[in-house]
Amino acid sequence: MTESVSVGESKLDFETVLNNAVGEFGKYQLISILLLAIPAACSGFMAGDYIFTAARLPHRCAVPLCDGLEPEYLPDWISNAIPETATGIDECNRYINITDNSNTTLGDVCPAIMFDRNRTESCDSFVFERTNTVVYDFNLQCQEWRRALAGTFNSIGGMVALIIAGYISDNLGRRMSIVFFGFNEALTGLVRAFSVNYAMYVAFQFLQTAIGGGIYSASYILATELVGPKYRVLTSATMSSAFAAGQMIVGLVASVVTEWRHLTLVLFCPVFLTVFYYWIVHESHRWLLSKNKQEQARATLNHVAGVNGRTILIAEMEFLLTAIPRKMEANKIDTKTPLLIRVVKSHVMLRRCCITPVWWITTTFIYYGLSINSVSLSGNMYLNYVATAAVEIPGYWTAVLVLDRVGRKVTLFTGYMLCAICCISFAFIPNNMYGLSLALYLTGKFSIAAVFTSLYLYTSELYPTRHRHSFLGYSSMMGRIGSIISPLTPPLMVYWSGIPSMLFGAMAVISAVLLLSQPETLGTKLPDTIEDAELLGSA
Known part of the structure; x- marks a missing residue:
């Protein structure tokens, strides 16, 4: 009433x-x-x-025979003593010394003949940038x-x-x-x-x-x-x-x-x-x-x-x-069947309860992952991070402008797919193409920001009024799994710098595909009961 x-x-x-x-x-x-x-x-x-x-x-092994009292992080002789990697120099290993005679150096130069370039050893001390x-x-x-x-x-x-x-x-x-x-x-x-x-x-x-x-x-x-x-x-x-x-x-x-x-x-x-x-x-x-x-x-x-x-x-x-x-008194309902049992008995609601957490996990994983990895981009780490945060703002307001015009599913699907394209493409862009890589990265963050603000609305519209807060809280809490694992993506760059971006892109594609299984909610009446929620999109 x-x-x-x-x-x-x-x-x-x-x-x-x-x-x-x-x-x-x-x-x-x-x-x-x-x-x-x-x-x-x-x-x-x-x-x-x-x-x-x-x-x-950024750090490297200390080389006592070559480093002076105030060691330089990248001296001219660094390639003679430290192995090179795809991303720069090896931070945790150095070539083994084959002589302890510091007189073999010529001035400030640390010649390659001092080291066995076929064998390496772990660092026992470090020099930091x-x-x-x-x-x-x-x-x-x-x-x-x-x-x-x-x-x-x-x-x-x-x-x-x-x-x-x-x-x-x-x-x-x-x-x-x-x-x-x-x-x-x-x-x-x-x-x-x-x-x-x-x-x-x-x-x-x-x-x-x-x-x-x-x-x-x-x-x-x-x-x-x-x-x-x-x-x-x-x-x-x-x-x-x-x-x-x-x-x-x-x-x-x-x-x-x-x-x-x-x-x-x-x-x-x-x-x-x-x-x-x-x-x-x-x-x-x-x-x-x-x-x-x-x-x-x-x-x-x-x-x-x-x-x-x-x-x-x-x-x-x-x-x-x-x-x-x-109103609270009038709306008191004696529900004998627990909510969990009612969800399990409903194939529609059970499938929905399995899909919405995937969206949330994906969104938080990409959102926080892109923020965390932004400091590893080429260029100034501080400006990169600020730019990655700033681009969220137009993403939020873009979602506001399009949600009621093209619908929830189109907005979310486009956001996920655009993010996926940008992240996967970014993984294969050479480091020297800074402008293009930054543009792709920022577009990916823009897209996932638009998805984030849209997801709150869409998730709440898929569930019934009486249990809406519980379902939204459940999806949001499951989504925290994404933010928990996102800080673990930077260490994967040791194996290939594109691994985090590929993971972000793959998760975005999966979530976009799962969107196709759920109904559009634009222009529909908010469901009040589980039965109403089951009928969404059936008309």
Whole structure:
């Protein structure tokens, strides 16, 4: 049953009454979204800081007979002492010395006759091009898989955050969640800057996202709950753009503050300021109404209406304060059959529940994988990372423009296939063709960003209202598998530099093909029951 109230002579539902009373979008919503974009940007810091603080350092074996007191990373004689590889010089092995007589050198030259170029040995000490990451401080050279664990545990923490964020946001409110997660993000970042070993560094990478990663979802939910239905897609794109802007800030700051401890402090200490959001922003009036906190809801609604230049009628206020509790009571359904059993018995829903997680795994795998691998591109690593983050923003807004024009499936299929073409092509572009390789790389990131924002909408439209949040949460949590394994792709470049790109492309093709098995949802009524969801696309 739809709750309604007589205002004048018309019957209006809850959404219409609320929008008429406070406005779908006005000065209040604009100010609030601009404020909420700041913690959303701060969440982008967690997605990118380890890419620089735990970045791979170019290094080589030390050659005591040839290196002076201040060794040069790439001296003229380097090819005489260090084997060459397809990507440069061998970082972990050197040719075996066949003489210990340093007098065989001619001036500053280290001749090839000093080494047996048919035999190599592992390094016992190293010379670095730079020394500004945890790799140098914690002796992680030649341990690429161990170095990559920082990103993996960062993503595992993000999976934990999904559970914690939902509980805190639903029980303590959106505003309190921003304060809680913002403080935790700042505190764990501060402590991590003083890590004494790699285990401590990785542990606090995990803790930061586990107990601080919910700051984005709390900001996102609060922002979307403030606006009317017509503005939610635009608000979603705005918050996603703020997240991308946060990643851009990481790249720009890292280019100036290069030492990893200082970079961590500069990024995360300012996040302590989010504590003041407890007094700066107001709680979501929708959350207050859903929790039947009538006095707080009344004050907040009057404040929103006042800022937007509106006045709430007594009849409207009384209806708004009681509509959601009454509707929740009216909608109580005694479901004897557990949801899992109902899904298993439905071939349509079971197939859908197997396919949507694949899309999410693919999307997070490619999205985070392209960000992580961007610092390995030719050229300036900082500018490459900033460009890779910046290109997401037009991707988000492109999705906004085309989703309601060409449909969800066409948008997603095109996005996946364009991303696949770019990634696979990138794998075969020579290193000296920097312009073309960068263009392909950025187009791939643009495509997957458009897919990301479209996937939220499409997934939610495939599932019934009563269980929509559960199904969306299930797909999103499974998707974290992609972000967990994406940091492990850079070490694969030791075997062939194109392996990560080929993996991204293959996964995108698989997801594009799976899209063909699901119905188009553009212009259809949102399903309310599992039976409705089964009938999608059958008309």
